[in-house]
Amino acid sequence: MNNKIISSRNNNIDRHTIQVKDALQRITKYISPLPSEEVVLEDAFGRYLAVTVSADHPLPHFRRSGMDGFSIRAEDIRFATLDNPVILKVVDTIPSGSLPSCAISRGQASRTMTGAMVPEGANAVIMLEMTQELVEHGEPYIRITKSIPAGTNISDIGSELREGELVLKSGQKISAGEIALLASFGYDRVPVYRRPKAAIIATGSELLEIAEPLVPGKIRNSNLSMLAAQVKQYGGEPIALGTASDDIEEVSKLIDEAFQQADIVITTGGVSVGDYDIVSHIFSEWKQSVLFNKLAMRPGSVTSAALKDEKLILGLSGNPGACFVAFELLVRPVLLGMQGERKLFLPECTAYLANDFNKVNAYTRYVRGVCYTEGGKLFARQVGADQSAVVTSIKDANCLIVIPPGGQGLKAGEPISVLLLGGVKC
Numbered sequence: 080m081n082n083k084i085i086s087s088r089n090n091n092i093d094r095h096t097i098q099v100k101d102a103l104q105r106i107t108k109y110i111s112p113l114p115s116e117e118v119v120l121e122d123a124f125g126r127y128l129a130v131t132v133s134a135d136h137p138l139p140h141f142r143r144s145g146m147d148g149f150s151i152r153a154e155d156i157r158f159a160t161l162d163n164p165v166i167l168k169v170v171d172t173i174p175s176g177s178l179p180s181c182a183i184s185r186g187q188a189s190r191t192m193t194g195a196m197v198p199e200g201a202n203a204v205i206m207l208e209m210t211q212e213l214v215e216h217g218e219p220y221i222r223i224t225k226s227i228p229a230g231t232n233i234s235d236i237g238s239e240l241r242e243g244e245l246v247l248k249s250g251q252k253i254s255a256g257e258i259a260l261l262a263s264f265g266y267d268r269v270p271v272y273r274r275p276k277a278a279i280i281a282t283g284s285e286l287l288e289i290a291e292p293l294v295p296g297k298i299r300n301s302n303l304s305m306l307a308a309q310v311k312q313y314g315g316e317p318i319a320l321g322t323a324s325d326d327i328e329e330v331s332k333l334i335d336e337a338f339q340q341a342d343i344v345i346t347t348g349g350v351s352v353g354d355y356d357i358v359s360h361i362f363s364e365w366k367q368s369v370l371f372n373k374l375a376m377r378p379g380s381v382t383s384a385a386l387k388d389e390k391l392i393l394g395l396s397g398n399p400g401a402c403f404v405a406f407e408l409l410v411r412p413v414l415l416g417m418q419g420e421r422k423l424f425l426p427e428c429t430a431y432l433a434n435d436f437n438k439v440n441a442y443t444r445y446v447r448g449v450c451y452t453e454g455g456k457l458f459a460r461q462v463g464a465d466q467s468a469v470v471t472s473i474k475d476a477n478c479l480i481v482i483p484p485g486g487q488g489l490k491a492g493e494p495i496s497v498l499l500l501g502g503v504k505c
């Protein structure tokens with residue numbers, strides 16, 4: 080291993096601090112959806128639709144009964160009461176999936192099952208339970224003692240969607256509801272955006288492989304697997320290129336390999352000012368293509384980004400907390416944008432602080448927190464220790480509490496902005 084001391088060069092690197100929103104603006108300029116591919120409907124779950132779907136037929140496409148009952152003409156039973164029952168002749172039975180064999184006319188009813196086509200002439204379906212069945216001279220009749228308005232229990236043609244109406248927009252994430260619509264409109268195969276391939280490189284001479292026994296001074300590489308999980312969570316395909324020691328040549332070679340295989344490259348570690356923080360050094364060599372190398376945020380202030388061969392590379396901190404947070408804020412939007420998603424940023428809402436924040440910072444803090452409801456209000460409290468190096472609190476966080484810079488700190492009960500993690504919605 081060749082750990083050259085590069086401190087003088089690293090300390091000389093010109094770092095210009097920018098705000099997170101500016102960093103996002105710089106990054107998002109370079110995000111565009113990847114080409115699409117076709118998958119079978121079952122595999123479309125969690126993917127992003129690559130076409131806009133319009134209704135090529137009305138939904139429903141025939142007048143459907145919403146109940147097991149009798150198709151009738153509402154005007155025939157308009158004056159039906161207990162004292163003045165109306166008798167209708169049953170002229171047909173219509174199971175769902177079958178067609179009515181005749182229209183109905185005045186004084187007639189057709190036995191119609193849920194989902195079956197309502198015959199011509201009928202304008203309402205009265206539930207079985209609201210009728211009494213009779214047989215007179217071998218012929219079936221029903222007795223009705225209550226009126227129902229026209230339209231009752233009938234789903235009209237196009238009542239959900241008219242022909243030509245928008246069903247789903249391109250870029251829509253496909254969940255159960257979208258699957259149901261795609262199936263309804265005959266999509267057994269679905270065009271979806273290709274999953275972004277994200278190469279991940281962990282740097283650090285102190286890193287052990289997960290299966291290796293602990294030795295003094297070394298730690299297991301947890302960021303590589305954590306980042307791979309985050310990539311998967313947002314629809315990407317992780318390519319874990321492994322662990323490199325703090326060696327410029329070794330890491331540069333891995334980065335080149337990463338660009339050949341992936342749509343985006345993520346590194347972790349070595350982006351600060353330390354003697355062996357060689358990723359900062361590698362970024363500094365790229366000069367113009369560097370989008371930023373310092374952010375006004377904690378954790379993750381050292382996060383860097385560059386554009387190489389029209390692909391983005393993000394250099395995340397080695398500290399697990401900082402690495403996790405910077406991914407959620409800066410890498411997640413890239414992965415989503417590459418899949419055609421329009422809402423790139425973490426959903427934001429307002430919650431009441433559940434604990435004081437006395438530690439004021441010059442940078443915006445993104446504190447790992449838990450959002451919960453109590454008495455119909457949304458609260459957010461810090462989870463565990465929030466330092467960049469802390470790994471244990473990541474698993475408990477379902478939000479990032481945004482603490483603005485400066486001021487006198489914040490008191491419990493104050494409204495505060497929170498960014499929701501892991502698909503939490505409010």
Ligand SMILES: Nc1nc2c(c(=O)[nH]1)N[C@H]1C(S)=C(S)[C@@H](COP(=O)(O)OP(=O)(O)OC[C@H]3O[C@@H](n4cnc5c(N)ncnc54)[C@H](O)[C@@H]3O)O[C@H]1N2
Nearest residue numbers: 281283300301302303348349350351356396397398401467
């Ligand atoms: N003099 C200064 N020192 C530091 C500054 C600073 O501004 N001036 N910034 C601090 C901040 S803030 C952060 S964050 C870290 C960033 O460090 P690096 O991105 O250079 O990361 P490393 O030095 O490689 O590692 C930091 C820390 O994280 C552990 N680590 C690294 N990789 C992994 C991994 N794959 N899995 C688990 N843990 C990992 C590593 O052992 C270190 O403990 O710099 C501060 N220093």
Ligand code: MOO
Nearest residue numbers: 379380381401467
């Ligand atoms: O830059 Mo560090 O990530 O604030 O802790």
Ligand SMILES: [Mg+2]
Nearest residue numbers: 349351353356
């Ligand atoms: Mg370092």
